[in-house]
Amino acid sequence: MNPSTAQARVVVDELVRLGVTDAVLCPGSRNAPLAFALHAADAAGRLRLHVRVDERTGAFLALGLALGSGRPVPVVTTSGTAVANLHPAVLEAAWSGVPLLALTADRPMDLVGTGASQTVDQHGIFGTAVRRASTLSVASSDSREPARWRSAVDRAVAAATGAAGGEPGPVHLNVPFAEPLVPEPGAVFPEGRPDGAPWTVVSPVGRVAAPLPLDPAAPTLVVAGAGTAPAPTLLGGTPVIAEPSSPLWAHGLVAGPWLLGAAGALPRPRQVVVIGRPTLHRAVARLLADPAVDVYAVAAPDGMPFTDVAGSVRAVGALPQLAPPAEFVRAWREADDAAAAVLDRTLDPTRDPEHAAVPRGLVLARALTAALPGGSRLVLGSSNPVRDVALAALPRAGLEVLSNRGVAGIDGTVSTAVGAALTHPGPTVALLGDLTLLHDTTGLLIGPDEPRPALTLVVLNDSGGGIFGLLEQGADEHAASFERIFGTPHRADLAAVATGLGATHTLLTDLADLPEALAGEDKGLRVVEVRADRSTLRAGHDALAAEITAAVRALPDRT
Known part of the structure; x- marks a missing residue:
């Protein structure tokens, strides 16, 4: 067996021994040894492989799989700019504590700086965003090397999960491969421990904090x-x-x-x-x-x-x-009861769309969270969707809510939701804005041989960046420049985008029909579009805030 093939098979075998159940692969040439090893592990039922053509999307899929399962998930890329495309997901994983493993193939170090194609200096490329970064040596036929490879994988996963004593988060394991990059027929690879355990078992480090020195009886x-x-x-x-x-x-x-x-x-x-x-x-x-x-x-x-x-x-x-x-x-x-009564009256989906001044995103958020059955998983996009749920939905048990709040970008939210759906046995729904969907349309691109999620993407389409209308730049004095540089309207046909990439599409005009649109857990990948007018968004929020304040102030004075 050639050294590169042996190294790749050992790395994948050790990942499986460490409890890895899902891996994401993006196609390339230099990562061919890992691709063959992952395909073999998938065929043997040892893990579930997900192949994506876009490294950025693949990284956020791995993030969603790790976020949804709590297990470390590797995303495997070839060399060069493929590695750089993992950076947004690595940053999100860093600030949200998600065990994402960037497993990147590389050229041997002596090719860096020589003009070799697809070659950059990959070691340390993620800077301080990763909990650990290491580069394996180029594999040789030295019989002592498999133990070092397994040990390196064990250290990487321990760092990603926080078992080594640090914060959980992303880890970078860079693997330079020398040619040949494809396996020979019938070759065997160096076996690990016969009991199926990892080479090095890392026991989680426990943490106990002293009680806070606060006054438990204070307001x-x-x-x-x-x-x-x-x-x-x-x-x-x-x-x-x-x-x-x-x-x-x-x-x-x-x-x-x-x-x-x-x-x-x-x-x-x-x-x-x-x-x-x-x-x-x-x-x-x-x-x-x-x-x-x-x-x-x-x-x-x-x-x-x-x-x-x-x-x-x-x-x-x-x-x-x-x-x-x-x-x-x-x-x-009592104040919460008074404010809740205002929300009940104002955000009733059966009155939609007769009250145009009421922000439709708030009505949708309330209707959606109420319509989901127990045991559902809800993924919230950044910008307005997660805020709409926070402001409008009735808090409830039996609903798991996930959101990329590490660095709170709209990057990769579709792919994150796909990963979350693939690790959840019940219904999974994502609430997104139109720009969030368009930012990650390749998340909808799932090959015919890949595991497909049962996922409904509910998209509030207000043709642009509605959240900016609620910030300082949305004030009247900035109206002349707002629409082009903050509102960023588009003419995208979301139905064409969805169906062109293999999802079904439904345009929902009456939010009272939302439960019917969500019905059925096994309808594959769906986009339910809800259109809204963001021109009245700021005024609608202000009016609702004033009504809630008035209702609270009408209560007996308890200040």
Whole structure:
């Protein structure tokens, strides 16, 4: 067996021994040894292989598979610019703690700088974004090498999963291959441990944090974002403002972000506890920056960094049992009930589309989350979709919500959703904007021999970047330049895009029909398009905020 083939087979075999069940392959010549090894493992039922023609899409597919399964997932590329196309997904994995393995083929080092085709210096190409970066030596016939190859794979996966004691996240394993790159018939590769275990077993490192030195009986709010969370019983009834991708979302206030905008109408908290990584709401950011509020952060058990944008966190540790004053809790619950009644009345999908001034994205978010059956997985695109769910949906149990909130880009969201669907036995639905879909149309391109997801992409098409209309650049004084440089309208036919790439397409005009459009788990890859007018988006949000504030201020004064 030639050395490159032996090395590739050992690497793939060790990945399987480490619990890898899915791998993504992008075609190339230099990564041919790995391609043959992965194909053989797939044929033997040892892992499931996914082939994609676009490395950027392939990387986000691997990210979605890892996000959905909790297992490390390699994305395998050839050399050169193929490697660079992994960078957006590597960055997302770095800031969200997802165990993504960039397994890149390379030319031997002595070819770098010689003018050899598809050759760049790949070692360290991802900089500080990866938890570990290593380059294997070019394989030879030395009988001692297979042990070193297996050990390198074990170290890479331990770093990706955080088992080695660091934060989980992406890892880069660069493998230079010398020719020949294809296997010989009948050759055998060096075997690993006979018991099927990895060459080096790395036991996970446990982490125990000291309790936070806060006052459990003080008026307290909990702010929760993506990440792990302590047991809800520790909250003791404390009002929770939770983002949809937080495990605490089902325990959160219905109108939490809106209530923070009702200044002076509610008793102010004396302290705030931050759990996970909240990133969605400016009202939350202002609260955490308030010098009159003591801010504490709950330590993540996986070692991910605590959130402290304003530099206001006083301590990081484990959450003790909270027991805030009953009157404080009652005031926030009553205000939430009043605000929820406004949302119920305003965002009723059976009134759509008669109330054109109501932001349709909010109505869609509420209708979609309510229509999904228990056991569903919901993937939310960045920009408005994840915020629409946070602002409009009724928090509920029985629904797993995923979102790329590491660096919160719209990159690769379709591919992430495909990966999430392929690792979930129940229904999977993604809520996206039109630009997010167009940014990753190659995510819809799935070959005839590849595993296909049961996935519905619900796309709010407002022909452009609606979120910018809610930011400073959407103010009236910038109207002359806004549409071209921020609104970025397009004339894309989403039906043609979807069907041209192998998905079905449905145009939904009445949101009351959404449950019927979502019905059926085995309809393959579907795009359900909902059209909206973003010209009234800013005014609609402002009007709804004013109505909620008025409803809260009409309550008996408990400040």
